[in-house]
Amino acid sequence: MRWLDWYGDGSLQVLEIGLACCALELEAAALSAAALPTALTPGSRVAVVVSGTVTDRLAPAVLALVDACATLAGQPPTVVSLGACASSGGPYWDSYAVTKGVDELVPVDVYVPGCPPPPEALQNVLDGLRVVAG
Numbered sequence: 001m002r003w004l005d006w007y008g009d010g011s012l013q014v015l016e017i018g019l020a021c022c023a024l025e026l027e028a029a030a031l032s033a034a035a036l037p038t039a040l041t042p043g044s045r046v047a048v049v050v051s052g053t054v055t056d057r058l059a060p061a062v063l064a065l066v067d068a069c070a071t072l073a074g075q076p077p078t079v080v081s082l083g084a085c086a087s088s089g090g091p092y093w094d095s096y097a098v099t100k101g102v103d104e105l106v107p108v109d110v111y112v113p114g115c116p117p118p119p120e121a122l123q124n125v126l127d128g129l130r131v132v133a134g
Helices: 022-032 059-073 084-088 119-133
Strands: 002-005 013-018 046-051 078-082 110-112
Touching (some): 013 022, 022 046, 022 078, 022 119, 046 059, 046 084, 078 084
Parallel strands (some): 013 046, 046 078
C-alpha cells in the first residue's frame, strides 16, 4: 500500500493497494508519479486502485482503507479495479478463500481489464479522472 500524488500538483491522490502480480503493472504506471502527498485535505480527489487477488482474509482491510479514504477526503474515492483478479477473482475465482471481485466489498467506478493490464491502461483511466476533476 502506498499513497501517491499522481501528478505532483495535488490534483489527484492515489492510494495503491497492490495485492498480487498486477501491482507490478501499477508500479510501472507510477514510475513518473510524485512521492507521498504532503497532506490529504478535505475535498481532495482520491482514487483507490486495487490490483491483484483480494482474499477473504484481506477483504476487511481493503474495505477499511476505502472507508478511511472517504473519511479523510470528505467524499467517496473513485475505486479502480485493476486486472482480472481484482475484478472477478481471476483464475482463482473458484477458491474458497478468494473474494469474487472487489465490487463485493465496495462500489467500483472503473474496471481495467487484463491479465495483466498494460500500465498505459491505468494511466489513461487516471488521466480521465484528472480531466473530469479539472
